[in-house]
Structure formats: structure tokens, C-alpha cells
Amino acid sequence: MSEIDVFISHSSRDQEFVMRLITLIRSALNLQSDKIRCTSVNGFGLDGGIATDEKLKKEIHHSKAFIAVITPQSIKSTYVLFELGARWGAEKPMIPLLTCGASSDHLKSPLDAINALDASQSAQLHQFVEELAGWLDIDKDRPAAFEKDIDEVVAYSNQCNSNQDKGEPKDSGGPKDGGPEMNMKKVAPLLITIIQEQQDRFVEKSWGESAPECFTWNNLKRFKQENTIPQVQTNLRRSGKFSDLVDMLAQLPETRRNDVFQEGRDTFKETWEKIGKVTIEGQTDAGQQAEKMIAEAVVELAREQVSLRLTNWY
Secondary structure: OOOOOEEEEOOHHHHHHHHHHHHHHHHHHOOOHHHEEOOOOOOOOOOOOOOHHHHHHHHHHHOOEEEEEEOOOHHHOHHHHHHHHHHHHOOOOOEEEEOOOOOHHHOOOOHHHOOOEEOOOHHHHHHHHHHHHHHHOOOOOOHHHOHHHHHHHHHHHHHHHHHHHHOOOOOOOOOOOOHHHHHHHHHHHHHHHHHHHHHHHHOOOOOOOOHHHOOOHHHHHHHHHOOHHHHHHHHHHOOHHHHHHHHHHHOOOHHHHHHHHHHHHOOOOOEHHHHOOOOOOOEOHHHHHHHHHHHHHHHHHHHHHHHHHHHHHO
């Protein structure tokens, strides 16, 4: 069973807010960092080498308190919606916390039946702390000890709300006029960049034939044993860049979208055997297999997310 006390469901785009929220929680309740799960904030994420999806599912179900950070960005995240649905289905306590211009209207049935608190109002943040302390069965500190942290959260909530108002017209949630023409030249390079970033992160570059200088079959075995592909997909589900990619893909005609997916699948280095020499511009056979696995995993996740996005639009 999970040892996490507080699980914070959020979009990675709202990292600045959740950092302030964590400071408030720790200040008011004297919680240790290992009792809070917030995957996009350093020190509160998951350990390397674990099965991320399985671990998060357990923590969503077993954590004593679940905080849903509701913003115009997070409510578009399929992964956040999954977390909210899983917690609701477990019939465990949940606090929806509205910020950055979000209102209770952003919560759809059945979550709209849960009372949401507004992080831009000091009184409701005090209520939030009080309820959280009750769920965790611990005493909160005296209000004067964390009043400054409440002020920080309120100030940021109002600031990001103001930035939303001053920005571009609000997205209606559907395809945009002229979107496909504007995105066709940008979407394939973005998909390729995202794939290459994940390949560079999880597959060592190969420049020599000795084991420390190249990606070996043993490396590939460890790559599989450490459940690297689920880690890649979990990271991308919380990525603002990947969310932008999904939006652009959803606006493309289906035939063009399939062409982009194929370009993504073809994103991997040639083997040294095919190039005819040992070079950092190529890869070992094992390294190419790992790169192909990542490319395929990113494309399949993008395809899944596009399908969900189109279903929501129409």
C-alpha cells in the first residue's frame, strides 16, 4: 500500500502554482516531502526504475488526501481526467482546487457534485488547510505561521487569472479556423523533436565498439526490465509540449495525420552496419531497437490522445 499522504493531480503547465501549493501544505501541516506526490516538481516525483503507471494508480487509490488542481490547462489533460475519475470511482476524499481562471463550470458530471474551493480567495484556502488536516488526522500549525504562504498562493492565482484574460481569446475546445494549414509544416518536426528528446534521454549514444562506448544488448535488456516505455508515456502525458502536439495533430486531415505518424515511426538512427562505419551519427543494432521502441510508443500515445481529443470535441 502507498505511503503517500497527499496526491496532487495537475498539469505540468501549472507547475508554478503547485510549487506554491506544496510550500503552503508543508508549512501549515509540517508534512515531510516523501508524504506528498506531485510528479512535475523536483523532490516530489517518482523514483527511477519503477513501473510508473502502476505506482501512480496505487497512490491515487490509497493516498489519504487527493487534491485536484483545476485550471483551463489541466481540465484538457486526459491524464488528469483519468486521475480524477479513478479517485472518484474509489469513493475516496477529493478536493478540487480552482485556480488560474477556472470555475466550477469546468467540472463535468459526476465531479461537478463535489464542492470546489477557490485558490484565489484567502478564506477558502484556510478552509482547504482545515479540511486537509482533518483528512490526515494531524494538527495544523497556527494560522500566522502559514499566512504568508496563503498570500503567495492567492497572489499567483490572481496573477495567472489576469494573464489568461490578457492573452489570446479563450479556446472553445474545438478545431480552429485555418489551423490545419498553419500546423501542417510545424507538426511533423515537433513530433520528431519529442521522439528524439526521449531517445536521447533513455538510449545512450554510441561512438565506439567497447561496452562503455555504445548501447549494448545488455543495455537493451535493462531498458526493457526497467519499464522504460511506460515511463516515456507517463512523462509525455504530463508534457505541455506533447499536449500542444496532440492539439495540432487533431486539426490535421486524417491522411496527413497518418503521414506524420509514419514520419514519427521512422525517427531512429541507422545502424553502423548500414552506414558502413562506427560513428556517433549511427547506432548499434540494440540501440536502434530501443530507439524504434520509443518512436513507436510516442506515436501510439499521440494517436490515442488525438482520438480522445476528437471525441471530446465532437
